Amino acid sequence: MDSNKFGKLQQQFLCCYPVNKMAWSTLELPLELEAQRALIAATCGHPLNQRYPVRRSYQEAFVKRLMHLLKDHEELHDDIYDSLCGQLAKATIDASTTTAASQYAYKHYMLLPDKYITLRESTSFVSEGTTGLCTWEAALVLADYLLAHPSLLQGKNVLELGAGAGLLGILLKQPALQLPVGQVLITDGSAACVQLMRENIALNFDSDPSDAATPQCAQLRWHEISQFPWSQYAAPDLLLAADVIYDDTQFSALLEALDAIYELRGNRCEMLLASTVRNVDTVHEFMQQLEQHRYQVTPCANVSACASHFCRDHTAAVQIVCIKR
Numbered sequence: 001m002d003s004n005k006f007g008k009l010q011q012q013f014l015c016c017y018p019v020n021k022m023a024w025s026t027l028e029l030p031l032e033l034e035a036q037r038a039l040i041a042a043t044c045g046h047p048l049n050q051r052y053p054v055r056r057s058y059q060e061a062f063v064k065r066l067m068h069l070l071k072d073h074e075e076l077h078d079d080i081y082d083s084l085c086g087q088l089a090k091a092t093i094d095a096s097t098t099t100a101a102s103q104y105a106y107k108h109y110m111l112l113p114d115k116y117i118t119l120r121e122s123t124s125f126v127s128e129g130t131t132g133l134c135t136w137e138a139a140l141v142l143a144d145y146l147l148a149h150p151s152l153l154q155g156k157n158v159l160e161l162g163a164g165a166g167l168l169g170i171l172l173k174q175p176a177l178q179l180p181v182g183q184v185l186i187t188d189g190s191a192a193c194v195q196l197m198r199e200n201i202a203l204n205f206d207s208d209p210s211d212a213a214t215p216q217c218a219q220l221r222w223h224e225i226s227q228f229p230w231s232q233y234a235a236p237d238l239l240l241a242a243d244v245i246y247d248d249t250q251f252s253a254l255l256e257a258l259d260a261i262y263e264l265r266g267n268r269c270e271m272l273l274a275s276t277v278r279n280v281d282t283v284h285e286f287m288q289q290l291e292q293h294r295y296q297v298t299p300c301a302n303v304s305a306c307a308s309h310f311c312r313d314h315t316a317a318v319q320i321v322c323i324k325r
């Protein structure tokens with residue numbers, strides 16, 4: 001059996017891509033028993049999923065969808081039934097306990113064949129008072145953009161604001177990608193996010209957290225920027241932020257942080273800001289405020305043409321702008 005036969009479905013399954021949008025058309029039906037077994041082994045049975053399982057309800061939906069597709073088959077492989085029964089049994093346990101464990105699950109983002117970033121993420125979009133405990137589309141788009149333009153990272157110390165679960169910083173320091181980046185510091189204002197980022201760094205790097213080969217992590221609330229201990233970190237050359245301008249009540253704090261960082265660096269830094277355009281007026285308002293603060297804002301060209309390393313939804317437009325002063 002071609003080991004890569006179910007590669008796309010496997011990639012999508014491991015990062016919980018919506019079941020109804022998966023590449024089911026790549027299955028050549030009817031699926032013989034051995035192929036059914038191999039598909040379950042490549043998804044629910046994948047070693048990463050065995051060790052760090054994706055959301056239980058997602059696995060259940062995946063197996064049910066597969067059974068539906070195979071409904072006219074004379075026989076289903078036992079492993080399909082076993083997977084479903086296993087998920088249903090865990091659902092019963094989840095329903096009887098509301099432990100933190102059931103509010104978090106893992107996602108595995110494929111960078112290269114057989115090279116994944118594993119992140120622990122919240123199963124809710126908003127929890128513990130923050131939107132940052134899961135990875136958002138804008139972070140994936142910015143990751144693709146940086147992978148397509150590695151020269152933007154050449155020798156630069158990177159500071160990420162509002163880093164959430166930490167995908168971007170973890171990706172930039174992946175040894176397998178050999179990106180030419182300097183030090184990477186990922187920050188967020190939420191203590192829960194900082195704790196999650198630390199866990200996710202530990203999941204993806206063997207080395208000591210103080211090692212320059214791993215991303216560093218710190219709490220940075222934008223309105224408390226003046227208290228940030230800059231002397232402990234490399235001066236940032238490149239600022240990154242993804243999906244941080246959805247809430248206009250935070251604009252003045254974010255601008256205060258940018259002003260302080262650009263001042264600290266004598267304007268010898270620039271920022272890449274990726275935003276999902278949910279509300280054109282909100283994005284426009286922030287761009288205007290940037291200009292009032294004497295920043296030059298240039299849209300990055302051909303963002304949507306960058307090769308996509310991730311399973312992205314593509315339903316919402318994501319724009320990236322470069323901010324200089």
Ligand SMILES: C[S@@+](CC[C@H](N)C(=O)[O-])C[C@H]1O[C@@H](n2cnc3c(N)ncnc32)[C@H](O)[C@@H]1O
Pocket residue numbers: 130131132133134135136137138139140161162163164165188189190193220221222223241242243244250253
């Ligand atoms: C929608 S999430 C995006 C997370 C991540 N960048 C991504 O795209 O997956 C927005 C993040 O900004 C952080 N944030 C919002 N307001 C903040 C503030 N005033 N100071 C620091 N971080 C803030 C939140 O805690 C959250 O992690």
